[in-house]
Amino acid sequence: MSISMYNSTGPVLLRFLRDPDQRLDQAQVLADQKKFNTAVLIRSRLAPDMRELASQVRTASDNA
Numbered sequence: 001m002s003i004s005m006y007n008s009t010g011p012v013l014l015r016f017l018r019d020p021d022q023r024l025d026q027a028q029v030l031a032d033q034k035k036f037n038t039a040v041l042i043r044s045r046l047a048p049d050m051r052e053l054a055s056q057v058r059t060a061s062d063n064a
Helices: 005-034 038-042 053-063
Strands: none
Touching (some): 005 038, 038 053
């Protein structure tokens, strides 16, 4: 019985990408409610030694 690379990794990678997508949707809703500029959110860092949110999302999708 052969198993494809997609069947063994696809579901995990899709889940890996779905979670940040949901978090970003939640952040967008909250920003809209609070009338917060989302461009500021995308360029934000949680800590000084972290990369910006946009860079972290890009890295997560590149790794998947």
